[in-house]
Amino acid sequence: MLAIGDTVIDNFIRLEEAEVKCDENKEHCKLSMRYGTKIPFEFSVEVPAVGNAANAAVCSARLGLSSAFASAVGNDSNGEKCIKSLLKDGVISDLVEKQDNKTTNYHFVLWFESDRTILIKHEAFDYHIPSLPEPPRWIYLSSLSGHSLPYHVELAEFFAKLPDTKIAFQPGTFQINFGTKALADIYAKTEIFFCNKEEAQQILDSKDEDPKALLQGIRALGPRIVVITDDRRGAYAMDSEHAWLVPMYPDPRPPYERTGAGDAFSSTVVAALALGEPLEKALLLGPINAMSVVQKIGAQEGLLTREQMQKLLTYAPDDYRLTILE
Numbered sequence: 001m002l003a004i005g006d007t008v009i010d011n012f013i014r015l016e017e018a019e020v021k022c023d024e025n026k027e028h029c030k031l032s033m034r035y036g037t038k039i040p041f042e043f044s045v046e047v048p049a050v051g052n053a054a055n056a057a058v059c060s061a062r063l064g065l066s067s068a069f070a071s072a073v074g075n076d077s078n079g080e081k082c083i084k085s086l087l088k089d090g091v092i093s094d095l096v097e098k099q100d101n102k103t104t105n106y107h108f109v110l111w112f113e114s115d116r117t118i119l120i121k122h123e124a125f126d127y128h129i130p131s132l133p134e135p136p137r138w139i140y141l142s143s144l145s146g147h148s149l150p151y152h153v154e155l156a157e158f159f160a161k162l163p164d165t166k167i168a169f170q171p172g173t174f175q176i177n178f179g180t181k182a183l184a185d186i187y188a189k190t191e192i193f194f195c196n197k198e199e200a201q202q203i204l205d206s207k208d209e210d211p212k213a214l215l216q217g218i219r220a221l222g223p224r225i226v227v228i229t230d231d232r233r234g235a236y237a238m239d240s241e242h243a244w245l246v247p248m249y250p251d252p253r254p255p256y257e258r259t260g261a262g263d264a265f266s267s268t269v270v271a272a273l274a275l276g277e278p279l280e281k282a283l284l285l286g287p288i289n290a291m292s293v294v295q296k297i298g299a300q301e302g303l304l305t306r307e308q309m310q311k312l313l314t315y316a317p318d319d320y321r322l323t324i325l326e
Helices: 052-062 077-088 149-160 173-178 184-189 197-204 211-219 261-274 279-293 306-314
Strands: 002-004 008-015 019-021 030-032 041-050 068-074 096-099 106-112 115-119 138-141 166-169 190-196 225-229 235-238 243-246
Touching (some): 002 052, 008 077, 052 068, 077 096, 149 173, 166 261, 173 197, 190 197, 190 261, 211 235, 225 261
Parallel strands (some): 002 068, 190 225
Antiparallel strands (some): 235 243
8 A cells, every 4th residue: 555645743732712603504613712812722732644645554554554655744853753653653654755945744733622623734845756666556645735736647647557556536625626627637547536525516516415416426537436425424435336325333432533534434445445355344444443533632543453443343233334325
């Protein structure tokens, strides 16, 4: 497994005093705090080497795959923290490039109750196609900066030279904003694609609420398998033969912090496929890791081993199963 994308240090700031205001449907929520004053917080925690692709690399390593990560960091102390964290988790970090005069991405996570608002800033790194000793069986492509469009053109050419490598694509904000025409070759090469419902509507420029229509719309862009998450409603998946509703795995207790749940779900599905599991089982393993991640701080601490997930699947409730979408 080779994961490609940006990495970041997340600084979680646990807020004491804040207010969440939502519309009548409990959507479009806003975090409110007092302005022009000092606001106490409970504690803060730094979590290095996170981000969609980095999380996928760690998840894959923890599930027993040979996992590498291609990225860039600044030639600074935060970059060293990220590399050391990856090595600690068993991820091959040879393809993480330290760049002079660049700053390692550092985000602030305003964490209130079980959810969070993230203050982000992406460094404009100089991206390079990784030099590989042999083609990987899978490549997991995810979030890159808004300056990375030329790099995606190079990646599309690189992927075209890897006929036996399967591509998993979980686009980040900037990749979605680039549009489907700009990334058409990457969509066409993709084996399995992940996004949430709102992102699917943005990608397709559609207000359609029907999950099956959204799945079909994304598949028409090229991906052989499409998975669309829908918050607490679970997820929807479609291949060339079937479309399913994927349930959430029941939480053993209320979620502690939700960062990384989507990454855990997506990367677990891909890792399970890489390990030879059928798609139907892979889709049931994904929510188990997502459930575990939200019980911890950050996107990686709660990631499970293969044995732990299999045990939870074995003892899952009887109604924990895929449902065919009509």
